[in-house]
Amino acid sequence: MKPVNKNDRLLVHVEDLTHDGAGVAKVEGYPLFIHGALPGEDVHIHVLKTLKSYGFAKLLEIENASPFRVEAPCPVFDTCGGCQIQHLSYEGQMTFKRKLVRDAITRIGKLPDVPVHPVKGMENPWRYRNKSQIPFGMEDGRVVAGFYQPRSHQIADTDICIIQTPEADSIMAGIKHKLTEMGIEPYEEETHRGQLRHVVVRKARATGEIMVVLVTKKKKFPQAAEALKLIQELVPETVSIVQNVNPEKTNVIFGDETITLWGKDVIEDQIGDVRFEISARSFYQINPEQTEVLYGQALEYANLTGNETVIDAYCGIGTISLFLAQRAKFVMGVEIVPPxxxxxxxxxxxxxxSNTLFEAGPAEQVIPRWYKEGKKADVLVVDPPRKGCDEQLLQTILKQRPERVVYVSCNPATLARDLRILEDGGYRTQEVQPVDMFPQSTHCEAVAWLQLAE
Structure with a gap:
């Protein structure tokens, strides 16, 4: 028998936050998830839904507020899915994220004694995103643009986003307010009608160069000249305007065909001493300032002297590989995406x-072949997607046994799971350093250093 029922109104104490930013209160051990509530608060709630082992409730009133509660500065914070914890002070966010990582390492990884350091955060945790992917649509006969609402493809309409660049704001608002005048119909996902699907804005922090990508349903784009003129007027720093064609009935943003309409094919950025060319569809870290911190931590844990061979699994466009190549004897990167x-x-x-080698293919297949060819690593770096390392790759690491492993993670839960597997196979986790790449959201990256046991 559940201790609460739908439509109950209760006063509860909030104990924790979930990984997606909801407050957690327990009634006789039964968890209730409350959007907008913060740990330490006493809140009045209305129970919305009860399942077998947990339920959901609406926040009605705060009786005792958390000392970390702040007024969220974004006008669409309550409807937009981009940020989850703007109502939590940045100090509170750092505390939450360290706990998130430490709880995963302890609970999932069964590693309570591994040091989890305080989070390395930002001095100014706003306007940090160097890439914005802005959907366009129609609502009640008017053009809307902004970001998707939580767990939906409804657009939270806005002219500004305080975690993206001011240039992205200018382009988002400027195109939105001129779209009808230019005769461009925004795309509707449900009916597969319309032309303009997304506008993607990328800014290189080091050079200030800006690329604008217009994602359209059809290649034919009669209003292209007018759109180019508008973008250049809105943001004169633009050096590249690109059209990407996505004719599919899908919610994937990009299609396969990319055409440069004006200016350069790429923009150039720099992280530390390493330069990068970024194309419309290149994967590149969103927060350039914290990327330098993240990769600097990976470099510190790699502890390179100049004599090591390093393998970088999930190397992407070589961002970590090239950082490491400045200090290593040789770096080999593998990535499943050929472009x-x-x-x-x-x-x-x-x-x-020139002390680098890059190969396309699954890491769990390429690395064993490298070892057979005599290409062995002293240090292995992994930077997997949210799902963590492929099981075969973990077995490959345990079989090849590099002296040191540096694990760069974007998901504390899968990091903890994979650390447990590596620990059981003979490695020892020395320490974990969380890095805040996404202020105002619940996401937290972390770098772990593992050493092969003697």
């Missing part, structure tokens, strides 16, 4: 780093 490998090779050439 990313072409970018990595080009970026290595751009930086004159």
């Amino acid at each position: 990313a490998i072409e970018d990595a090779k080009r970026n290595a050439e751009l930086n004159g780093l």
Whole structure:
């Protein structure tokens, strides 16, 4: 028998936050998830839904507020899915994220004694995103643009986003207010009608160069000249305007065909001493300031002297690989996406780093072949997607047994799971350093250092 029922009104104490930013209160051990509530608060709630082992409730009133509660500065914070914890002070966010990582390492990884350091955060945790992917649509006969609402493809309409660049704001609002006048119909996902699907804005922090990508349903784009003129007027720093064609009935943003309409094919950025060319579809870290912190931590844990061979699994466009190549004897990167490998090779050439090798393919297949060819690693770096390392790759690591492993993670839960597997196979986790790449959201990256046991 559940201790609460739908439509109950209760006063509860909030104990924790979930990974997606909801407050957690327990009634006789039964968890209730409350959007907008913060740990330490006493709140009045209305129970909306009860399931077998947990339920959901609406926040009605705060009786005792958390000392970390602040007024969210974004006008669409309550409807937009981009940020989850703007109502939590940045100090509170740092505390939450460290706990998130430490709880995962302890609970999932069964590693309570591994040091989890305080989060490395930002001095100014706003306006940090160097890439904005802005959907366009129609609502009640008017053009809307902004970001998707939580767990939906309804657009939270806005003219500004305080975690993206001011240039992205200008382009988002400017195009939205001129779209009808230009005769461009925004795309409707449900009916598969309309032309303009997304506008993607990328800014290189080091050079200030800006690329604008217009994602359209059809290649034919009669209003292109007018759109180019508008974008250049809105943001004169734009150096590249690109059209990407996505004719599919899908919610995937990009299609396969990309056409440069005006200016350069790529923009150039720099992280530390390493230069990168970024194309419309290149994967590149969203927060350039914190990327330098993240990669600097990976470099510190790699502890390179100049004599090591390093393998970088999930190397992407070579961002970590090229950082490491400045200090290593030789770096080999593997990535399953062929265009990313072409970018990595080009970026290595751009930086004159000839002590690198990049190959496209599954890491769990390529690395064992490298070992058979005598290409063995002293240090192995992994930077997997949210799902964590492929099980075969973990078995490959345990079989090849590099002296040191540096694990760069964007998901504390899968990091903890994979650390447990590596620990059981003979490695020892020395320490974990969380890095805040996404202020105002619940996401937290972390770097772990593992050493092969004697």
